[in-house]
Amino acid sequence: MTISALVLLVALALFLIQRFDVVAAEREQVLVEHGFARQIDELNAVIATQVDWDDAIRSLDHKFDAEWADFNVGNYLYTFNGFSHAFVLDSSARPIYSAVKGERSDAAGYAPFATVAARLIPAVRAAERQRGPFKQRLGKNNIIIPPIQTTTTTQLAGVTYIVTATLVQPDFGKVLPKGDRAPIVVTAKPIDKALLGAFSARYLLNELLLIEPTVKPDKRQQIVLRDADGAGLVALSWVPRAPGTVLRQSLQWPLLGGIGLMGLLAFLVMRRGGAIVSELIASEARSRHLAFHDQLTQLPNRAMLFERLRLMLAQLADSDHQLAVICVDLDRFKDVNDTLGHHAGDCLIQTVAIRLREACGQNATVSRLGGDEFIVLYRCSSQQQVADLADRIVMSVAEQMVSEFGRIEVGCSLGVAIIDHPGVEPSEALRWADVAMYRSKDSGRRCVTFFEPEMDDALRARRALESDLREAMSDGSLHMVYQPQVDRGGQITAAEALVRWNHPQRGAIPPGIFVPLAEETGLILPLGEFVLRRVFAETSGWGDLRVGINVSAVQLRSNGFAALVTRLAAQAGADPANYEIELTETALLGDDPVTAANVEALKRLGFSIALDDFGTGYSSLSVLQRFSVNRIKIDRSFVCALDESGEGEALVNAMVKLARSLGLSVIAEGVETEDQRQRLLACGCREFQGYLTGMPQNASSIAGLAGIKSAAAIEALSRRA
Template identity: 35%
Template sequence: MEPGQHSTGGAGRRRFVAQVVAPALATVAAMAVLIAALVLFSARQADRLAFQREHGVISTVLAQSIARIAHDQEGVTVWDDAVRHVRAFDQDPVWLDTNLGVWMRTYYGHDEAFLLNPKNEPIYAMRGGRRISASAYQRGVEDIAAPLVAELRRKLRHPSPGDVGPSALTPGTIDLAIVSGHPAIVSVKPITSDTGTIPQAAGTEFLHIAVRYLDTDFTRELSERYQLEGAAFAKQPLAGRTEGAVPLLSSSKQLIGYVVWQPFQPGSLLVKRVAPVMGASLLLIFAIVTILLRHVRQGTLRLEASEAQAQHLAFHDPLTGLANRALFDDRLAHQLAHARAASSSLALLYLDLDGFKSVNDTLGHPAGDELIRQVGTRLASLVRSTDLVARVGGDEFAIIQCDIEGPAEAEILCMRIVEEISRPIDIAGTQARVGVSIGIAMGPADASERIDLARKADIALYEAKSAGKGRYTFFAEGMDASLRRRKEIETALRAALETRTGLEVFYQPLYSAQSGAITGAEALVRWRRPQQGFISPTIFVPIAEEAGLIEQLGEWVLEQACRAAVKWPIGTISVNVSAVQLRNAHFAERVTEILKQSGLEPARLEVEITETSFIENAANCQPNLTALRARGVKIALDDFGTGYSSFTHLRNFDVDRIKIDRSFVSGIGSTEDGSPIIQAIIDLAKASGLKVTAEGVETAEQRFFLSQIGCNSLQGYLLSRPMPAKAMDAVFRVGGHSSALADTN
């Protein structure tokens, strides 16, 4: 090798060191210092945010516990049975234990409970799940509860619109205080009638007092459920400690004490663990940086090309080109972190297409794919460049609306989306129509963590679809508890149907408006749970429809009603049937089998469906209705007047009877007189050859009016309440209709 060449090579190496290696090493060193500073800063920020989150969790849980205790009470205080039993408290104290005392401990975790008579004298006391002497009230809680009792009595005697909250059934008073040495929530609620049939003079109600300690189950729940280390109650935070503290204040701003805990410090913990590794890593980086720099240029170009392609495939939906679930989750987490740091807001929208399955089944999967593509394009055209639209499921989309002022901006976007998606979509030479339901959760107001915010948006979407679809709904705290309650009821109902326990069919007689004789009966399903008592059908029947249980439930009711009615001397037995059952192609065949097995003549069975579901599902229901009519089964339309109310529809579908809704019957003789409406319905029904039954007859005035204008039959509490099959057996065993009518007419 020539000297010149050697010299040139050495100079080249020196220039490489001077121009590339040395600046690179200096840059690495500077970056190391910067990274260390950022890590320390981020650690402090993480510690602060963790503290704020834990402080917020405690404050929120405390507020929810205060609100929930009054809600818990209403589950047993707004109840006819409770009114009757407290008035006879000395006759059945065990009932008070089971429903108003010990049960409140076992089911809701209340620590103490007291009952006061209208003179504010204690008649019952419970502490720690055991009944104790009522005199414990004066020794323990009277001084604290007395002002709350006085205030509630004032509200009951002189009610005002603001006394009952939007989610409450009755007025109440509540406060924080020290009870039996414990910080506690003290809530007072009146015991009132749920039906309004039991008279109570205002201000003379029995009162229920519930006490829940905040230094036992409450702090234990904070520690276990929310992972708050060392959560406890303290009269004063300890000096020199790093623990956090949330003050407990009564309504008069009196300090009761503090909920204290040891804050989690993720940043500090991370620094302690990462610092040694970072030091070793920096030394290694300095050792190998020169070698790596030689390959940077070529490697970078190759990497950028392959990474861009891989990243697009990994984070985008192949059908629509929109972001997929992975990119959506990542962006949502980042935007939430940004919103927390910048004190801004974002809206998370979950969207589900209404009617997509029908398009997919009718036009085929290629048409369904094209519809999804066009919906994705429309959604992308409605948002800003800073927002994100993602396809997260088959016909499910999600939108992250970033940096907004508040819910109003999200609402405007939702209105535009509902309008845009409802426009016809051209697919394969035809026009398809779908709708969209939207659930919205606001971050970080509703939740500061990605998973929790997504869950709440999904809950809001569920509520939107349950409310009728084609709409948007913002998340509210009550939805979470409502959804859990619905799931719990669904599970219990499924078990009840499997074991046939707790379910029973009651029967409410129908009476001739002219003769007063029993002409038929309506079968009504009832469900009694061991701890909760009777569950209203308005609660569990819609849940059964959503959960796919309504056909099983309806068939069971039909079997029970036919077997019971075959031995009664009545004209017809009416059974409510849902549109879901009528859409089943084999429903008419199954009804025929049940009639044969029970021995009931088809002409004695009357199938009732509601007016709205009847009209909306007419095309799907008509084959079964036609088949049932051919076998002699009668058809009745329930709740007439609340829906379409078209007599043209009724003639087309061969309805035998209409049942006037109770909302019209209740207006007879009132200032908003429903009498002319009822007269018109009956006149038109007669002209159409239909029989008319009036529901909800509760006064003699209503009964007289309806019998005079030509109503065929009457049904209501004035005549008879629903009763179990054994009670109906007893009615007919004691001489037919006459003895029963003597008590009801």
């Protein structure tokens, strides 16, 4: 009886072990199937981003631009996402562009993919017809045009590809398709080692490889990838995890121990089995927690936020309460990362998360959307309740944080969208709060803004201005002016290059508007290259007259920036010794190796370095010494203060003495009155820049004022540039 019971116990244990393996394998099979489908969706989203665009309509439909296609389709998709083939088909499905591995090729490159493309195109055209022609601007009434795509897999020359056909569509709606049929972009991405490696690492798969679909090796699982006809092309095969087998292997010696140890063995099996089950349950709980929580702050992440927001919006139908969606964005968080490092930024994010939970209490849901942006969901009965909560959040975040990095102070800007009726999409509610938050940023930060419908118009205007800025770099509305810098005798010793924008409809747009916009939208690098190219072209014949060029922190942190400056100067025949790179103090703070390498390379090539707006940032002797700055520029705020009190004069005097002790030259900016110039002379300053000494002028005017003999040549260069 005892032996029978023990045998039954062992049989039960082996059955449970086998079931553990089966359940784990089944769950892993579903995970891989869903994961590969998600992988294809993510690749399709990348393609749609590049072709669902007004510029794409203009450059691929209205008038085909091969260089645009190279940069935005062929080269971009290959360089950043691994699409080995990219083709553009016209309305008659004829290839008008072909790129293989990021390089433009002839039409023969499309031939191998013509058959599979022909299977995909009808579905795209059918969806295009169902969508119908655009009868109004897309940006009106928040119309969103979903991408039109269809995807399959195919096999060519032994390589399996994911092939997608995507219809070219507008996004902002400034440019609409010229006919009933828009071009179609066909892309192919090979399922190679890189893709398999990334997919395997993402879903923790063992020995992932491609095999024939008819081969079914023992102890392996697989999913079959099929072509447009449903025929199996290849199978993704992997070795499933087997927790039960691991358990059996760890217990095989005790099982052979003998009848005398059977009782103890049974106890160990049950105990171990319970531990495995508990571990599986705990692992599932951890996985679910990680899937719905931010790892840094343990707050709900984007996925859980959308789930809860959708539920709370639906509950508005049966409630007399309102839902407040509060977007919280830290002010100047980037400065903390730049000056103290990313670890300090992480500590700050964790502290802010704790303060938000404490300020909001149990009646609100606090989540981290990403970066330094948080979302608070709060049920309320009045706007005053929301305003009180928002004020608590602003005050809580503004409290000084004491850490291993010293005392850190940041503020936050809040945008609030109050929703009192069901039917609003979660993404739309978040967008409203985000629009209001950016209005707070524009209003001076550390404030709260409630969403109003007219704010959408301002956002559209901002996006339109961004689009216009892209065009301005090629249509001639951007140009350079130069402000003279003079010595105490009034002789021009240098000039600072300044970019100006004359908008065709809006007139002159100040740099204080379009330069920050360029930094926020990623246009600062092409804008900076435009400025460098134009300045070198217009001033290369100025001889020994020094020219100052402003460079942003983003440019300085860009790999290869020094090489770009050198190449542009060489193309224009400009001598680096006649140029001064003007940097802000914030750009030189921190331990960024790319910044240090770029500065060192520029100095080695002969460019001098000036520290602009000196005294307004985190001024330190270490910055002046570490980067071997040649000159400092006293900010206009200190020059203006000379007229107000003796403290301003004392500060300027101290700056001049500091510069002299370090062997640096010094110049004062913003000199507008003769009294300011005299006071600066008394402090020991010998160079000046401002409206008193000279207004910004074009290149030929500066050449004439400085007595440069090649002024005519400069003017010709200016016109040509």
